[in-house]
Each structure stands twice: as structure tokens, then as C-alpha cells.
Amino acid sequence: MMQGQRIDVVSVKPYPVFLGARLEDLGEYLTTRIGAGEHLLVITHPNIAADYMDTLKKGLGAFSVNTLIVPQGEDEKSLNRLSDLTSEAIACGADRKTVVLALGGGVIGDLAGFFASMFMRGIRYVQIPTTLLAMVDSSIGGKVAVNHAAGKNLLGDFYPPLAVWTDFSTLETLPWEEMLNGLAETIKHAVIADGELLSFIEKHQEEIKARKPELYKELTSRSSAVKVRLVSEDETEQGKRMFLNYGHSFGHALEAEMAYQGITHGQGVSIGMVAAAHLAHERGFMNNGEVERLIKLLKGFGLPVTIKNKDSQALINLMGADKKNYKGQKVLVLPKGIGQGIVIRDADNEEILRAWNKVIE
Ligand SMILES: NC(=O)c1ccc[n+]([C@@H]2O[C@H](COP(=O)([O-])OP(=O)(O)OC[C@H]3O[C@@H](n4cnc5c(N)ncnc54)[C@H](O)[C@@H]3O)[C@@H](O)[C@H]2O)c1
């Protein structure tokens, strides 16, 4: 029985985002959507399987189900893991009608989604986000990818899911450090597209830290709505969707420089948002008070706003592999005040270096 809220995403293949759904009800929805009896391939991590597979499987009696377990970690978003998943899927008898269920955070969503986009030239998949980051950001919009030593998400696709099935109760087991990664993306949404959301986060900072479930429902819904709006306007990132990349040109360079270990995506984005805000200030798009407001909020949650011992030139070189760049020119997203973004296509390495130097201790 469906509860909660449904938002539809405009796409070449439109799909619904169900917020406040229950894991055990997914089977009933799938029966109406794909028909009973199909083969399902759940791709998940060991800890998530331990916590949630029994609940999910309660509703999947009408299907044949196999589960593929992927070790935890950002470095699992790799071509090697895609190859392993392919062997395992074939061993399970997967075919073109198989539907992948991506049960997990952004790593599982990006990896399983990319696997689905390529397996036998493309099979259907459902995003079942279990981290705050995945609920508000990665499960929506169809960006799927794996990483490469040369850069983050360098191999991927825009591949819309059949549906996004979000059960808020899975947040109960999410460690606070992981919640922070989602908060970084939520603050990103607020800064580039929803100034009122930023005020809401500031006002309720203590309740967010106290993990009040009702508050997370509202926060998740408001943040997801920003993502749905931007990807519905611009699915393949020709224009406004680029705003969602605020903080990422810098953040992805940090993640790649650290070989996707020792820094989370949310931490990279947090530091990256601060670097981009300094650049926005230098360009006159943000005043000092707005930059300080952002830093205060991030620090208030315990998100990093600086990083120690980094070679800024190496980071600038890694920014050369950013997917937004065009003909060798770096393309950056900056905040324009609070609540709006702006894309700049004429940033020079000197000003990028100055921005890095503001966040490197
Ligand atoms: N496709 C997109 O649009 C998009 C958007 C933002 C981020 N991303 C990607 O998402 C990834 C980061 O995702 P993430 O922050 O969700 O990290 P993650 O997927 O690595 O999950 C973090 C950790 O939390 C654990 N976990 C997940 N759900 C849990 C739960 N309910 N209870 C307890 N533990 C749980 C996982 O096992 C994992 O160890 C990065 O690779 C990033 O590039 C993609």
C-alpha cells in the first residue's frame, strides 16, 4: 500500500520518485509496473543486506530474486567491479527482462545503475536509496557512473530508473558521518536554488543534529524537490542542471587526488563549495557575509571547510578532467548570492589557485 508523496520527473523516460514509501511495499508496486514472475537482481552492500533484505523480500514473493553483494567503499565504483557484476549476473541467469534493484547509497546507485545501463545493452533498474545523500541527490536524475584514476565519474551515462523508492526509516541505521554527506548536498541545493531551504536548515540545525525523523521528512522532501526541478528542466546538463555541480569541480579533484580514499564525496563537496564561494566573492557574486554564512553552517554541522597539506597545482591539473570543461577551458559553477547559481566559462588558473589557497591549510 503506497504511502507518502509522489513526484514525477520529466525525462526522455519519465519516472516517479516515491518519498515515504515502505521497502516491504515495493513488490506490490513492481507487480503492477513490470508484472509478477520477473527476475530481480538486488545489488547492495553486506551491511545493508543484513539490515534491510528481509524487509524488502517480504514483498517480493511473486518474483525470483538474486542478491549480489558489493563491498563498501567509493573505490568499488570501478570497471573491475562492473566486470565482476557481469559474471555474477550471468551466473544467476539474468537476461534482458531482469530488473536491477539498487539498494544502498550513492555508490550502489551509481554502480548498479551503470551496470543496468550496459548489461545486455541496457536493462531496467529501480533506485532504492538508503542514505540521505542518495535520497536527496544521487537516486534522482539518472546520472550513473564509475570512477577512473584520471577523474571522478569519468565513465557513465544518463540512464533514468524505472522509479525511485525512498523509505525514510532506513535513515535510522545511517551513521551520523554518512548523514553529513547528505547534508552537504542539501546545503548545496539550498545555496544554488532555494534560499528559503537554507534558512530552514539554519533554523533547525539543532533538531537536524538530534536526528528528529519528522524534520528529516521535510528536509528530504524539500531537497529532493530542488533536484527533481533542475533535472526535469535539463536532463542531460546542457544548462541549469550544471548548478547541481556547485562545489564538485574542486571536490572531485580532491577525491581523485586522494584515490577515492580518506575523503567522502560529501566532504569533498563541502570544501569545494567553500573554495567556489571564495571565487564567487572575488568575482563580486557573493558578499563577505554570504560566504561567512555558508562556512558557519557547514562548520556548525562538523563538515570540513579546509584541508591540510595539498598541492594546489596537482589539484588544478585534476580539474582539467572535469566533464563540464570545454576545449580546455575550465567551466565552474558559483553561487550568485544565496539561492541562485551562475556558470562561468572564463575562469583562469590564477584565480582558481587563489580559491584553492583559501581552503588549503
Ligand atoms: N548520481 C548522482 O547524481 C550522484 C549525486 C551525488 C553523489 N553521487 C555519488 O554518490 C556517492 C556517495 O554516496 P553516499 O554518500 O550515499 O555513500 P555510500 O553509498 O558509500 O554509502 C555510505 C556508507 O553508508 C552505508 N549505508 C548506506 N545506507 C545505510 C543505512 N541505511 N544504514 C547504515 N549504513 C548505510 C554504506 O554501506 C556505506 O558504507 C559518491 O560516489 C558520489 O559520487 C552521485
Ligand SMILES: O=C(O)C(=O)C[C@@H](O)[C@H](O)[C@H](O)COP(=O)(O)O
Ligand atoms: O545530478 C547532477 O547533475 C549532479 O551534479 C549531482 C552531484 O551531486 C553528483 O555528485 C554527480 O554525480 C556529479 O556529476 P558529475 O557529472 O560531475 O560527475
Ligand SMILES: [Zn+2]
Ligand atoms: Zn555530489
